[in-house]
């Protein structure tokens with residue numbers, strides 16, 4: 356996977372966020388302030404624009420630019436959280452022009468750790484961590500189960516696309532599992548028990564972003 360792959364991921368994520376913008380905003384209207392869809396739509400639109408202007412040459416540089424753009428352009432909690440996640444993931448990829456599914460698993464884990472640290476959120480707090488952490492674990496597990504033997508694993512659907520399908524499914528399941536949780540972090544936590552019964556908007560957007568990665572890998 357090279358820089359073009361990562362640019363295609365962000366373009367696909369931007370499309371998906373735009374398509375689901377109203378749904379993300381509806382989720383945030385229920386337990387937040389109804390801006391999550393527009394926050395992320397603005398952020399990813401700006402990220403796509405920045406990538407078009409600058410065309411970074413490595414996967415790590417693509418993610419760094421996306422992270423910096425999200426931090427600058429997205430108000431609210433999700434901008435710094437997603438921004439830092441992309442930046443740390445980019446840092447984990449270093450300056451390699453091509454990265455493997457194993458490298459990507461390491462980068463996703465680094466991104467999730469960054470969100471945990473910055474947001475001091477753990478799994479079960481009803482945040483994006485509840486989608487991102489199982490995705491990172493599923494990706495790491497899929498990579499361990501099918502160590503990269505170029506060609507063979509990919510042909511059997513166990514290469515990056517197969518591993519990313521497992522990650523996307525885990526993220527969706529994690530997002531849906533936030534519905535019965537009571538929020539312990541972010542704006543939704545102010546609602547206390549009234550936050551129960553609604554899906555966390557950040558977990559829902561995290562599932563879309565991981566799904567976009569899988570969509571691009573399957574092309």
Ligand code: ADP
Pocket residue numbers: 383387388390391394395430431432433434436470473474475476481482483484540541542555556557558
């Ligand atoms: P804001 O809450 O400032 O309006 P957004 O609506 O864009 O920002 O994003 C809200 C999402 O951010 C939540 O659904 C949750 O997933 C995530 N979030 C908020 N606070 C935290 C935190 N401390 N740790 C991890 N994620 C958080």
Ligand code: MG
Pocket residue numbers: 383387388389390391431542
């Ligand atoms: Mg909000």
